[in-house]
Amino acid sequence: MRWIGTANRGYSPYAIEELRRLLDGGTFSQLAAGETFLFEAASDKQDVRELIAAKPPIFLRHVQPVEQELEIKGDESDLSGLAAIVYDxxxxxxxxxxxxxxxxxxxSNFVYTPAETKDALRPSFEALDSELVLQQPELIFAVYAAADKLYAGIGTPDEMLSDWPGGAIRFQREEGQISRAKFKLLEAEKTFGLDLSAYRSALDIGAAPGGWTSLLLERGLQVTAIDPAELHESLKGHPKLAYLKRNASEVKFGSNAFDLLVCDMSWSPMQMVKLVLELQQSLMPQATAIITIKLMHRKPLQTIREVIAKLEACFKVERAKQLFHNREEITLFLIKK
Incomplete structure (x- = not known):
């Protein structure tokens, strides 16, 4: 069984390494350097899906089964070939x-745009009484156009790890939005199955300019934001915001003050871990923490292992994931022990 895997640009070698360990081997070849690759696993389709679901890889963003393939002709026969796969x-x-x-x-020698391809396939789906949707599909019909081949496969959003093409989740930028960092927290909420509005009181470490703070305030939380830099002018005076213009290492809180901690700082991983561990006493038991780990070194897998080993003294690591909106970093979802 063959598959197409996708990672953030530059990180496919780490996704491949994770899959090698998870699937006990396999063969891999690049389709788009550093980002998209083709792999063949000895295990059958269901076993591969179960292994990935049981231990989700950090760097694998999206996976598509390759159930049928076509040689690209560069003309309308490519579209009729895809229509035949739909019928099959x-x-x-x-x-x-x-x-x-x-x-x-x-x-790629495939001459049609994604929009043109969808329009051409629409009658085939309508003939099956299927409805083409943009959101919340039951199934995804996925096509990857490589240099001279079309790879097609069908799966659920969970099986493909995302309901967005290639796992490239998009959020609409809002008027007055403070920063694009907000998208990272929105994606973390979706990916980790969280409801930020269910929390009561949050501590935002390294909050400036306030992208994550703004989202938490929108969700109705009481937020304590810490950063020696200035928060965005639009946040000042918010009735549910306490802003401490200081270094987080200089601040202490009482026990059980927060049920959520978030941290998105451009610090070295170990400095960030030290700070979070120092502040963990202010979290309630079973509190949630969402933190980003900057991958500033050449050995990200080793960095991640070391960070998790230290955090496990006080937290259960529920998930580690490089989100689409992460760049040189990953996001951790933690629960305080």
């Missing part, structure tokens, strides 16, 4: 809400 899978697709995801590699 009529029993799986009939009557379902389906998203069509089309991605193209950096060099």
């Amino acid at each position: 899978n009529k029993e799986r697709l009939a009557g379902k809400n389906v998203s069509v995801h089309v991605r193209k590699g950096p060099v």
Whole structure:
């Protein structure tokens, strides 16, 4: 069984290394350098899905099964070939809400845009009484256009790890939005299955300019934001915001003051871990922490192992994931012991 895996740009070697360990081998080849790759596993499709679900990789952003492939001709026969694949899978697709995801590699002989491909396939899905949807599909019909081949596969959003093409989740930028860092916390909320509005009181370490603080305030939380730099002018005077213009290492709080801690600082990983551990006594038992770990060194897997080993003294690590909106970093979802 073959698959297409996708990671953030520059991180596919680490996703491949994780899959080698998880699947006990396999063969891998690059489709888009540093980002997208083709791999073949000795295990069958269901076993691969179960292994990935049981131990989600950190760097693997998206995975697509390759169930059928076509040689690219560079003309309308490519579209008719994809329509034939839809028909071949009529029993799986009939009557379902389906998203069509089309991605193209950096060099491809496939001449059609994703929008043109979807329009061409629409009659085939309508003939099956399937509805093409953009959000919350039951199934995804995924196509990857490599240099000279089309790779097609079908799966649920959970099986592909995302309901966005290639796992490239997009949020609409809002008028007056303080920073794009807000997207990281929005994605963490979605990826980790959290509801930020369910928390009462949050501590935001290294808050400036206030992207994460703004989202927490929108969710109705009482927020204590700490940073020696200035918060955005739009946040000042908010009735649920306490702003401490200081270094977090200089601040102490009483026990059980917060049920949520967030931290998105451009510090070295070990300095950040030290700070979080010093402040963990201010968290309630079972409090949640969402923190980013900057991968500033050449050995990110080793850095992650060392960070997690230290944090496990006080936290249970629920998930470690490089989100689409992460760059040279990953995000951790922790629960205080």
